[in-house]
Structure formats: structure tokens, C-alpha cells
Amino acid sequence: MKHAERLTDRRLERAILHLLERRGPAATICPSDAARAVYEGDDDGWRALMEPSRRAARRLVAAGEVEITQAGRPVEPETARGPIRIRRAR
Template sequence: MTDSGQERDRRLERAVLALLERRAPTSSICPSDAARAVYDGDDDGWRALMEPARRAAERLVTAGEVEITQGGRPVDSAEARGPIRIRRVVPEA
């Protein structure tokens, strides 16, 4: 991958939003979905993008675009340990 870190980060953010756009409003994705979408190889190199994908999700949380969940419930990304999911912000009724 020849992207600069900043270019890679923007690609990951766009991948998260694009993947969510293709799903039902309450559906979620795994950071690995975004990592795989951005990785341009056919091996397990996408795994190196997992932490950058999680950080991309955190930036999108700050921007109010998405929320990070565990067990279907929103969590503070700074406190999340283990597997997370990313979903669009669900407007309160």
C-alpha cells in the first residue's frame, strides 16, 4: 500500500461510510470490513489496517456520523475492549 497515512485514514473513513450506506439503517459493520475494502492485496495484509480502521471509526464518532457498539449497545471507544461494531447514529425518536 503506497498511500500516506493521512490518505489511508481518509480512505478508511470513506469505506466505513460507504459500507454503512449499503446496509439497513440499524445494521452495523466490523472494522475489518473497512480494512478489507481499503486493502489492495489478496492476502491477510488487511489485518495491519485494523487499528487504523478503529481510529477511523473513532474520528467518525467525534464527527457525529457513527457510533461504536458492543453487544448492540453504544460504547465509549476509549473504553471499548475486544471486538466492536460500527453503525450509523440512530436518531432518537
């Protein structure tokens, strides 16, 4: 993995945690919220960060920091397909 990719990965992880800190304890965010927070342009280039954002969320699940949910229920990160939400680990 390239140095720039590792930096982006860490920025996405920090963005996820920061966005969750700023919301209520039960609140969720979308991976796109973190992608938009990290992307430095003013166009839709943040979309290229969607899969890296989902990977960052999976790493944070492994670290015990967050949960990935679908329809309000925690799901296994490896099996989640389609839209997901991220919330603080309970």
C-alpha cells in the first residue's frame, strides 16, 4: 500500500470517529459522510473514497470502536451488501 493511501485510510478512520463524536450516542453516519469530510475538492470526487471509507469502517469494527448496521441492526462487515450505516460500538 502506498504512503498516500495509508494517510487517506487514517484520515477516513479519524473522520468516522470525529463525526460520531459530534452526534448523539445512538446516532449513525453514512460512509459517504466520512468520504465527503476527507475529500478536498468541491466536485463529486468524494465518491472515489466510498470503498476506502467502508474499509476504514471495517477496520474500526475490528478494533471494537464502531458497528456497521443495516436496517438498524448490527451486521458482519464481511457480509454486508448495499447501503450501510456506522455507529459507535455498544
